[in-house]
Amino acid sequence: MLHFLQIEDLWQPYVELFSLTLKKLVMLKEMDKDLNSVVIAVKLQGSKRILRSNEIVLPASGLVETELQLTFSLQYPHFLKRDANKLQIMLQRRKRYKNRTILGYK
Structure with missing residues (x-):
């Protein structure tokens, strides 16, 4: 069932708000030795918008429990249902350019 609002003769779907709280990061597999930090990225499958955390510094051992x-x-629009509502949680490394971080890019 779809829910719509009528605003000035335009039909628009309700916008829903989804909140996700992450309390612990555990990496059970040792990462590459050259990887010293990661970023947690979250996005809905049908969306172009990606939300990223600040950098999380990894210890030299590579195993993490923090x-x-x-x-x-x-x-997200209320009419997104079933397969379009898949949430992707990704670990990403920061993109580097000749050992320098590119400003504005994670």
Whole structure:
């Protein structure tokens, strides 16, 4: 069932808000030795918008078990159902350019 609002004779779907809180990051597999930090990225499958956390510094051992206090909030149209509502949670490394971080790009 679809819910619509009538605003000035335009029909628009309700916008829903989805919140996700991550409290702990555990990496059970050792990462590459050259990987010293990661970023957690969250997106809905049908959306182009990606939300990213700040960098999380990894210890030299490569194994991680750290407490987090991350909250992501995503808005999505109410009519998205079934397969379009898949949430992707990704670990990404920061893109580097000749050992320098590119400003504005994670």
